[in-house]
Amino acid sequence: MAEFTIGELARLTDVSIQTLRYYDRIGLFKPVRVDKQNNYRYYDVPQLFQLNTIKYLRYFGLSIQKIEQLLQADAAQQVTFLQQQDQQIDAEIQRLQAIKQLLQGQQQQLALKQQLKMQLGQIYERQLPVQRYAQQACATVITPKDRPDVAVSQLVQLVKTAGSRANLQYGCAYPLADYESLTAIHYQYLFTQLFDEQVVLPAENQLILPAGTYLGVAFHWSHAVYLDYLQQLKAAYVARQGKLPATVYEVSLLDGYDYQNDANFITELRVRLD
Structure with a gap:
């Protein structure tokens, strides 16, 4: 041989x-x-x-x-092993697909940040597709003057428990109305966008924003100008819609890597037009 x-x-x-x-x-x-x-x-x-x-x-x-x-191993053991390997590969494919969706979502957010930077201080309209969010009702009073770190942590944990990972952007929602001070604004819930299509959440923790035209204004986060921009947004909304109520969706994007400096956040206030 x-x-x-x-x-x-x-x-x-x-x-x-x-x-x-x-x-x-x-x-x-x-x-x-x-x-x-x-x-x-x-x-x-x-x-x-x-x-x-x-x-x-x-x-x-x-x-x-x-x-x-x-x-x-004998033939039966080898078959069992190969079946287990097949299941592990499927699980790994799902994990990588979720990572890919999250990365694509982060790219979308970076593109949005660049778009908002070119429209700072202006009232504008923009089209948005259907967007899916995880939401967490506020258990305590949280206003734009508060740092919602605990509530954000709870939101992150909610997404993690569902088997996914929260992205770096979160938002807050509250009714559009006349406010005399920031402390009068009470967030109803916090939300973060879901890019992983496999995530399943309880109904009370899901938020689906329909596709459509949204009215918005963007600015570098500041307590000093927040209320003024909110009032401008409300006036523009009433001029177009002629009625209330409506919900304000406040979304903040980090412009850089310094989380400690509030001025590094670009905030968008948006309201959906009927």
């Missing part, structure tokens, strides 16, 4: 000589014989199939220990 040196086998199977020596050392794949005079390793033809099987299993990402166990 034909035999191959370790170098010939390496060329035939595209497995390095170092890897073949390692497999020999740990007992996973040993040569059919070793020349006692020169210690050359020799392999035979049937071992080509065995080595290709090991390569195949390594391609699956199996550890050496798992491969050793599988090579010694």
Whole structure:
């Protein structure tokens, strides 16, 4: 029967000589014989199939220990193992798809930030598609003068419990009305956009904003100008719609990486037009 040196086998199977020596050392794949005079390793033809099987299993990402166990298993055990691998691959595909959707969502938010920076201080209209959010009702009074860190943490945990990860943007909602001060504005709920289509939430924690035309105004976050821009938005809304009530959706985007500086946030106040 034909035999191959370790170098010939390496060329035939595209497995390095170092890897073949390692497999020999740990007992996973040993040569059919070793020349006692020169210690050359020799392999035979049937071992080509065995080595290709090991390569195949390594391609699956199996550890050496798992491969050793599988090579010694019977046919039924091998079928069970392959079914388990199939399920794990499906789960990994879903995980990567969720990551991809989140990355695409972050790209959309970055594009929105650049768009808003060109419209700061202006009342504008823009079209929005259907958007899906996770929402968390405010258990305590939260106003634009408060830092809603605890409520945001609860919102993040809500999304995490559903098997996903919250993005870096969150928003607050409250009724459009005449307000004499920021402390008179009480957020009804906080929300964060969901980009993972697989996320399932209880009905009370889901917010679907329909597609349509939204009226908005954007500005660098500041208590000093917030109320003025809100009043401008309300006046523009009433001029177009001629009626209330309506809901204000306040969304803040970080312009940079300094979370401690409120001025680094670009805030958009938006109201949907009927």
